[in-house]
Amino acid sequence: xxxxxxxxxxxxxxxxxxxxxxxxxxxxxxxxxxxxxxxxxxxxxxxxxxxxxxxxxxxxxxxxxxxxxxxxxxxxxxxxxxxxxxxxxxxxxxxxxxxxxxxxxxxxxxxxxxxxxxxxxxxxxxxxxxxxxxxxxxxxxxxxxxxxxxxxxxxxxxxxxxxxxxxxxxxxxxxxxxxxxxxxxxxxxxxxxxxxxxxxxxxxxxxxxxxxxxxxxxxxxxxxxxxxxxxxxxxxxxxxxxxxxxxxxxxxxxxxxxxxxxxxxxxxxxxxxxxxxxxxxxxxxxxxxxxxxxxxxxxxxxxxxxxxxxxxxxxxxxxxxxxxxxxxxxxxxxxxxxxxxx
Amino acid sequence: xxxxxxxxxxxxxxxxxxxxxxxxxxxxxxxxxxxxxxxxxxxxxxxxxxxxxxxxxxxxxxxxxxxxxxxxxxxxxxxxxxxxxxxxxxxxxxxxxxxxxxxxxxxxxxxxxxxxxxxxxxxxxxxxxxxxxxxxxxxxxxxxxxxxxxxxxxxxxxxxxxxxxxxxxxxxxxxxxxxxxxxxxxxxxxxxxxxxxxxxxxxxxxxxxxxxxxxxxxxxxxxxxxxxxxxxxxxxxxxxxxxxxxxxxxxxxxxxxxxxxxxxxxxxxxxxxxx
Numbered sequence: 001x002x003x004x005x006x007x008x009x010x011x012x013x014x015x016x017x018x019x020x021x022x023x024x025x026x027x028x029x030x031x032x033x034x035x036x037x038x039x040x041x042x043x044x045x046x047x048x049x050x051x052x053x054x055x056x057x058x059x060x061x062x063x064x065x066x067x068x069x070x071x072x073x074x075x076x077x078x079x080x081x082x083x084x085x086x087x088x089x090x091x092x093x094x095x096x097x098x099x100x101x102x103x104x105x106x107x108x109x110x111x112x113x114x115x116x117x118x119x120x121x122x123x124x125x126x127x128x129x130x131x132x133x134x135x136x137x138x139x140x141x142x143x144x145x146x147x148x149x150x151x152x153x154x155x156x157x158x159x160x161x162x163x164x165x166x167x168x169x170x171x172x173x174x175x176x177x178x179x180x181x182x183x184x185x186x187x188x189x190x191x192x193x194x195x196x197x198x199x200x201x202x203x204x205x206x207x208x209x210x211x212x213x214x215x216x217x218x219x220x221x222x223x224x225x226x227x228x229x230x231x232x233x234x235x236x237x238x239x240x241x242x243x244x245x246x247x248x249x250x251x252x253x254x255x256x257x258x259x260x261x262x263x264x265x266x267x268x269x270x271x272x273x274x275x276x277x278x279x280x281x282x283x284x285x286x287x288x289x290x291x292x293x294x295x296x297x298x299x300x301x302x303x304x305x306x307x308x309x310x311x312x313x314x315x316x317x318x319x320x321x322x323x324x325x326x327x328x329x330x331x332x333x334x335x336x337x338x339x340x341x342x
Numbered sequence: 343x344x345x346x347x348x349x350x351x352x353x354x355x356x357x358x359x360x361x362x363x364x365x366x367x368x369x370x371x372x373x374x375x376x377x378x379x380x381x382x383x384x385x386x387x388x389x390x391x392x393x394x395x396x397x398x399x400x401x402x403x404x405x406x407x408x409x410x411x412x413x414x415x416x417x418x419x420x421x422x423x424x425x426x427x428x429x430x431x432x433x434x435x436x437x438x439x440x441x442x443x444x445x446x447x448x449x450x451x452x453x454x455x456x457x458x459x460x461x462x463x464x465x466x467x468x469x470x471x472x473x474x475x476x477x478x479x480x481x482x483x484x485x486x487x488x489x490x491x492x493x494x495x496x497x498x499x500x501x502x503x504x505x506x507x508x509x510x511x512x513x514x515x516x517x518x519x520x521x522x523x524x525x526x527x528x529x530x531x532x533x534x535x536x537x538x539x540x541x542x543x544x545x546x547x548x549x550x551x552x553x554x555x556x557x558x559x560x561x562x563x564x565x566x567x568x569x570x571x572x573x574x575x576x577x578x579x580x581x582x583x584x585x586x587x588x589x590x591x592x593x594x595x596x597x598x599x600x601x602x603x604x605x606x607x608x609x610x611x612x613x614x615x616x617x
Contacts, residue, residue, distance in 0.1 A: 004463055007437065007476050092431070222450070228438075229445050235425035238394045240445045240498070241418030286431040287438050 015290045018283045022297035026074070026304060033070050033308040034062060038316050069201040073307040073321070074300045075213050076198065076266035081276025081299025082220050083258040085292055088277055089227040090248050090255075091157035097273035098137075098259035100161065102168030104270065106140025107133035107263045108194055109171050112178045115186050130208045130264035137260025141252065143167060155248055196269040196322015198307060205265050212261035217296065220254050224288035227251065231286065269322045271329040272299050278336060302328070345370035345534055346391065346421075346502060350400035353383070353390050353558070359398070360386045361558035368502075368551075373528050373535045375549035377542060377569075379579050383558035384538045385426065385506050391536065392423035392504045404502075418446035422498040424491050426506040426538075430479040436490045437475045440465055443497030465496035468531075469523060485516030492523065503527070505537040509544065517541075521548045546570055546593045554578045570594040576602055 034046045039061055041049070048054045049062045084097040098104055114132040144167055148160040179190055226247050229237045237244055263269065276299035277291065283298075284290040306324040313319055346368040353361040360383045368374050368391075376384040389395040391402050393409050401408040409417045422443070430439055443465065444458045454462070466472055469489045474482060479490055488508060495503055508524070509517040525548055527533045539545050545552050546566040553563040554574055562574045575583045575596060582600040587593070 004437070004466075004472075004475060005459070011476075094432075225445070225448060228442055231431050232442065233425060233428035233430075235389070235394045235423065236428050236494075238414075239392055239418065239423035239425070239495075240442070241413070241415035242445070243414065281433065285433050285435070285438070287434070 011285075015284050015294070018294060019297065022294070022301055026297065026301050029301065029304045029308060030070060030074075033304060033311075034066055036308050037061070037066060037311045064203075065201055068203050068206050069198055069307065070304060071206050072198050072201070072209065072265055073303045075206070075209050076262040076269060077272055077276070077299035077301070077303030078217070078296035079209075079213055079258040079262035079299075080266075080269060080273040081280070081295040081302075082217060082292055083255040083262070084273030084299075085277035085280070085288070085295040086220060086223075086227065086251050086255040086258075087273070089231045089288060090251050091161055092231055093157060093161055094278065094281075095274070096157075096161055096164075097271075097277075098255070098263070099268075099270040099273060100168065101144060101164035102140050102171055103137045103256055103259045104263050104268045105168050105171045105175065106143075107136040107260055108190075108268050109175055109178070110136025110139070111193060111264075112175055112182075112190050115190060116178060116182055127204065127208075130205070130261065133264030134257075134260040137256055137263065140167065140171065141256040145249075145252065155245065192320060193267045195320035196267040196325065197320035198266050209261055209265045212257060216254050216258050216261075220251075220258070221292055223247075223251055223254070224292055227288040227292075231288070266303075267320070267322060269303070269325060271322075271325045271333075272302055275325075275329045275333060276302055278333070282336075346402070346404050346536075348387075348391065348400065348402050351387075351390060351397050351402065352399035353386050353395060354398045355386075359558070361390070361397075363400070364558065364560065366391075366553065366560065366563075368534065368536055370534050371528070371532050372550040373524065373537070373548060374551040374553060375545035376536065376538045376553050376555060377540075377545050377578070378555035382555045382578075384555045386558075387555065388423070388504055388506050388536065388538050389425075392421060393417060394423060394425070415446045418498060418500070420500050421502040421504065422495040422500040423504040424495045424506065424508065427510065428491055432480055433478050434480075435476055435478055436466065436471055436482075436493070437462070439479055439490055440471075440493045440497045443494040443499075446498065461497050461499055465493040468496065468527070469493040483516070484512050485519050488512065488516070488520050489523065492520070496527070501532075502534045502536065505535070507538050507540060509539065509541070517544070524548065542570060542575075543595050546595060547588070547591065566593050570596055 031043065035041050035043060041058060041062065045054060045058055046062065049058050080098060087096040087098065087101060088094050110132045111129060114129065144160060144164050147163045148155055179187055182190060229240055229242050230244065230247060234244065259273065277295040279298045280291055280294035284294045302325060303321065306328060307321045310319045310321045310324045348364050348366045351361060351364040352359065364387065366387065376388060378384045386395065390397050393414065401410055404417070404420055440462050441454060444454065444461065447458065466475055469492055471486070471489055471493055474486060479487055482490065508520050512520065521544060524535055528535050550565065551563065552566055552569040554561045554569050556578045561578050562569045570585060572583065572585060575581055580602045581598040582602060583596045583598040585594050585596055588595050
């Protein structure tokens with residue numbers, strides 16, 4: 001009995017260390033990220049601004065441009081990664097993520113529709129965009145759910161992924177057709193959105209996103225135990241007395257809410273939802289009490305690193321963060337595939 | 343005494359009736375083996391008993407109460423099932439898997455209580471998996487893996503244990519290892535065990551009660567001497583066999599030597615149609 005609790009303790013310590021390392025890395029990148037950009041601020045400048053001794057230009061850059069953007073990267077990264085972890089858990093497939101299931105492009109489609117609808121006006125009401133994106137995500141998820149659901153058999157995870165991929169490519173095609181009708185300025189915005197650029201760089205967007213994260217994230221963590229069981233063989237979950245269909249639907253809802261609200265502010269950010277959980281699983285294992293928090297942090301770290309680099313690499317312009325995540329993520333993912341036994 | 347029985351059980355895959363009006367009694371504290379040809383419906387019956395499949399008609403009664411009229415989590419405290427060839431997520435350790443067996447007892451965030459920990463430790467210990475506690479399931483041998491799954495079912499703390507072909511894909515030594523473990527659980531912990539097995543001689547050696555099933559109906563039931571006869575084997579499996587007595591224990595053993603010609607012994611087509 002003692003030896004077992006010793007093993008459990010060792011595991012917990014390992015988890016705590018992983019979490020601490022993540023937090024340290026995030027904090028370091030956070031500090032670096034405040035310096036990085038077209039107008040370079042030295043760490044001393046940043047410190048000065050923080051204690052209210054900077055120039056008004058430095059204050060403007062830090063408080064009105066950089067900080068909200070950094071905060072949004074952190075939130076979007078954690079939201080997408082946790083969404084991915086949930087989807088991978090309920091589908092029992094480690095390739096599932098909001099992108100593959102078409103939730104991202106679904107949000108994109110509604111965004112494009114929204115923009116083309118308002119194209120007669122000079123100014124697009126940008127603050128309504130997050131809600132449009134969220135609506136798109138929910139509609140897509142509902143469509144996939146309806147198509148996957150088979151009476152008597154319920155929701156087959158494999159079917160859900162295949163239908164998700166099919167729906168995603170359909171929506172992508174529709175998107176391309178729609179963008180033809182946009183004027184150049186709108187087209188540019190849509191292109192940037194689809195490439196995954198953190199465009200909502202002010203505090204209002206933080207406030208739009210924050211409630212979703214604050215509500216859905218704890219809800220997801222409270223379902224860790226259920227996710228553990230759903231991640232097992234289906235007949236085993238039933239044998240343990242789990243109401244599979246109900247719990248799956250609730251968790252799907254949480255995942256879609258997280259992904260939809262994040263994509264709304266962060267654009268079509270692929271790969272974070274796939275790689276965040278993968279990285280976390282390598283470090284803390286598949287138990288969701290550990291996996292979900294670790295995923296949230298790895299997603300945050302991934303995105304804040306990508307966003308900082310995106311601002312640095314091709315100055316004075318910048319690369320969409322989503323593209324950078326893919327550039328970092330793709331080789332890592334190939335490495336994972338090459339390393340896995342199966 | 344019966345602790346579990348089915349009443350007029352009808353089970354169907356979509357519209358294909360697999361089991362019709364089945365009345366099966368499972369004696370308490372005994373090992374019951376369900377035997378039959380492929381596609382005979384024995385696994386289906388086990389799934390219905392463990393409420394993994396909902397029957398079309400009829401019910402399964404546990405201590406006189408229908409399991410379909412009780413909360414699923416409450417049933418999970420009385421009866422556990424180990425499906426055929428289950429898979430665990432990559433990297434999941436034995437300890438974690440076994441702790442999942444406590445799911446029906448947990449609330450909220452799922453912190454393990456002292457009672458949970460005690461049960462997990464006992465389950466890991468009794469299956470001989472203590473030294474593998476921290477090992478990922480995917481790095482274990484077939485026999486160890488099966489023992490880990492049995493430990494999970496045991497951690498559920500149920501009196502009744504259902505197992506669907508617990509020895510498939512195992513070599514002879516590992517088959518014996520798993521069956522001996524089940525026998526021990528029955529003898530020392532008084533668990534009622536219901537298992538689907540393919541090997542009739544295993545059924546004969548390890549089960550107190552054998553139920554021979556053909557096309558969803560019971561052909562013969564009772565102790566090994568009653569069920570393992572030339573006539574029953576011919577009817578259920580379509581084979582001619584000699585029955586001899588085990589020189590060591592005296593239980594009947596069967597030695598098949600010929601297929602019965604007019605009978606289609608392995609009705610593969612009927613099974614394929616509902617896979």
